[in-house]
Amino acid sequence: MSRKRLQQLTDSLVRSAKHFNKKEVECLIKLFHTLATESRDRFAAVSLDRNMFRNILHCTFGITDDMIMDRVFRAFDKDNDSCISVVEWVEGLSIFLRGTLEEKIKYCFEVYDLNGDGYISREEMFHMLKNSLLKQPSEEDPDEGIKDLVEITLKKMDYDHDGKLSFLDFEKAVRDENLLLEAFGPCLPDIKSSMAFELKTFKETNEL
Template sequence: MDQKALRNLVESISKTIKSFKKGEVECLIILFHNLAERADMRLDNVGLNRNTFLMVLHSLFGITDDKLMNRVFFAFDKDSDNYINVHEWVKGLSVFLLRGTFEEKLKFCFEVYYLNGNDGYISREEIFDMLGNSLHQPSSEKETDEAVKELVEITLRKMDYDTDGKIPFADFEKAVKEERLLLEVFGQCLPEAKVQC
């Protein structure tokens, strides 16, 4: 690995991401490079595909919910090219590893939870989908659906201030500021583990 290219990349990323020290940024770049397993490419052109990224979420952070892992991938992949580049990696981890501000964590979790990507709100159907995925299966599918429907209604009562069956970011933000435990109501998308170099 070219040390000059690495130093330049650390400097460039450190200018925009203040939540990591330069040594931590370097560590994350090296980890990224090792995960990408493309030593012959320039560092700034390497990308993690979805499968590699999902493996990282599972092995380093213990996340096992496939739907949630896919949503975290899309929240990291800001340019929507189906690869996580080194800038997206470090920026995403700055929030993901709990270094971000509360507002950054709010925005990140909201991006993970709203599945339609472009509509800007979490719908009743998306809430059902996310909550259904996170529940352990009781004796029957019908009982599971009923339990999930009940949780959806409780969630909407807590978070849907205008009672339209949708949770826009403003409602999500207000509800979470009133009760911080609601930040991960649809699944734990912010890990407790820290990456060690």
């Protein structure tokens, strides 16, 4: 990428990915190109495909649930073209790593709303909780325990009592109790992995 193009891209991304400064945006663009060229033939458009992105989520940020990784990919992939562009990468990481509570509530809701209809239904909760809970060998029917958990969750978070969570339900529940932000499975990096990523990625800016 030419210096001029890098400059233009950086200037534009500093405005849209507002949690990073100019130097940090440059580091993220360079990292993106390193990751994308490592696994692409040189004639393809520079982007991260689903597998490459899932690998980053898994190895760098410790996200292990297949369904959640897939949903995080979709949350980053704003134009739905099945790959992550450099703009989607930097803007996505801005929220993923440093988002405000408001931004993280929107992001987590988008991840958990599996069919994109604006609600988290009983079925969606069941799927996600079933994946994220450890199965107890002694249980006769582990599904029963998950159904109970779904009901308990609805009781706590479903403010308008319509049997599903709207964005407003989810937002109110999380504002009342921040721990509910990742109620249906970890889709944000823990502090340790996000700090390690930032230290490594922004190493040169930290040394200035």
